[in-house]
Amino acid sequence: MAVAIQPTVATQTAHSMTVRGLKPFYGKRLAVQALDLDVRPNQIMALIGPSGCGKSTVLRCLNRMHELVPYARAEGLVKLDNIDIYAPGIDPALVRRKIGMVFQLPIALRTRNIYENVAVGLRLGGIKNKAELDARVEKALRDAHLWDEVKDKLHLSGMALSGGQQQRLSIARTIAVEPDIILFDEPCSALDPIATLRIEELLLSLRQRYTIVIVTHNMQQAARISDRTAVFMVEKTDDIPVGVLIEEGPTEQIFSTPQDPRTEDYISGRVG
């Protein structure tokens, strides 16, 4: 497909993703069996499953972060709206700009102050006008529910913030560039319960404008915030563990009447 991702003016229309036959590899080893997934607009999709089931790997395939690991690659079709993000001629950097990612450990860039931590993506996008930068940084920090806590210390190092604040700073940095989709890789696993609660509230408010995919170890979290849930398991073929998507559906249904017995075992705490 020769359609390149074009820089577009940010719109409020939400976006969707389609995954068909995705097979992530580490070297020659298949990490997850071929899977299909539909991420619907303005929804939160949760990927859950025990450690090693490949849910983070799948997430990283959705914005081509996976291939940054040495020898890692992916086969299959991943579409943002109707554009194949793995098509030849597509710049992975542009894909990542459209599909932002927030990581497990809060990352404050240590050589930049709080303001610059958010502005870095905007500057990268070529915005130089001070007034516009100020406005966009403020908006991102407000949207990340962090503005009131940092508005008087924007020039301080991001490292001076608490873990929960740093995670919201990471989110502000990600939403500042107004991506189409936001991927969250266990965003709360390093945070205390109160900070976790604030991130969850934030995710629910972001859903109004963004489409979200979140990997989480915390099943209650998936139940609380997600619209749909995909359950992954580890299967062994010839003693080699391979991740597999066993079930996907509306969160309510996954947690009340799962189709696969393994899902029931997992969510009731008997597996994983």
Add this chain to the structure above:
Amino acid sequence: MSLETNMLTYPRRSRVDRALRGCTIIATAIAIVPLVLIITYVLIVGGAALNWDFFTQTYRPPVPAGIDPRTGLPIEGMEENDLSQVQARGGVLHGIVGTLMVTITALLFSLPIGILAGIFLAEYPDTPFNTFIRFCCDVLSGAPSIVIGVVGFTMIVRQTQTYSGIAGSIALIFLMVPTIARTTEEILKLVPNATREAAMAMGAPMWYSTLTVVVPTALTGIVTGALLAFARGAGETAPLLLTIQGNSNLSFNMLAPMAALPILTYKYIESPFPAENQLAWGTAFVLMMLVLGVNLLVRITTARIKR
């Protein structure tokens, strides 16, 4: 009061613990004491050789014994061939200028080459080519410096038919680049991968992530590597002897033979006159202070940039 324990191995364990700690302290002392002694000796003996002329004058022949240097007349009652009475004159301004010019020129070329090579080694996927480069760097930085001198001599001095400051700088580049490349690589590898990924996840291209996020995070370490390279370059004698040769006069011409502090140290320590031997300690002192001064200066600046 003491805690009761039924841990049978406890007495032995605590003895071993004390013994090991003792060993580390003794080893550290053995490493540190000579260093402190050398530095103190250079400070005392070298410091005594310092005066205004030392920094403002170039080489002047020593005054024979029994002659008053101011009047040029014999001093009564003094032996004429008493070496210990020979008085040194002049200073090492030419050496300071030469060392600074040769080393800084070398550093200006080594820094970009070394840092970019280090980035290549650390940030781009490992290939056999990387392993080869890394191996070459290790061998080159371990090579005896006289070998580098011979290379500089055959490559530049023989070809251009003259000793020159430039030849010295080129020889020092051979020494500095591998050091800078390897320290840069090691320090970049300490930057958490998450930092890179955070930059990449914003849609930053590789070069942007590397230059504006990864390298600034590791800046202090990279600067330390550059300083080590500078200190090593400034203190090298063998490569310079074979390339810049030495010069008794103040010269700013990089295309002609130049003086350098280590060469002056070598020359003065070989001198039969005790007074000139003392100048050798003086040059050693100045060289040490030069390295220390540059070190402090750069540290203060990087600390300021970081804030």
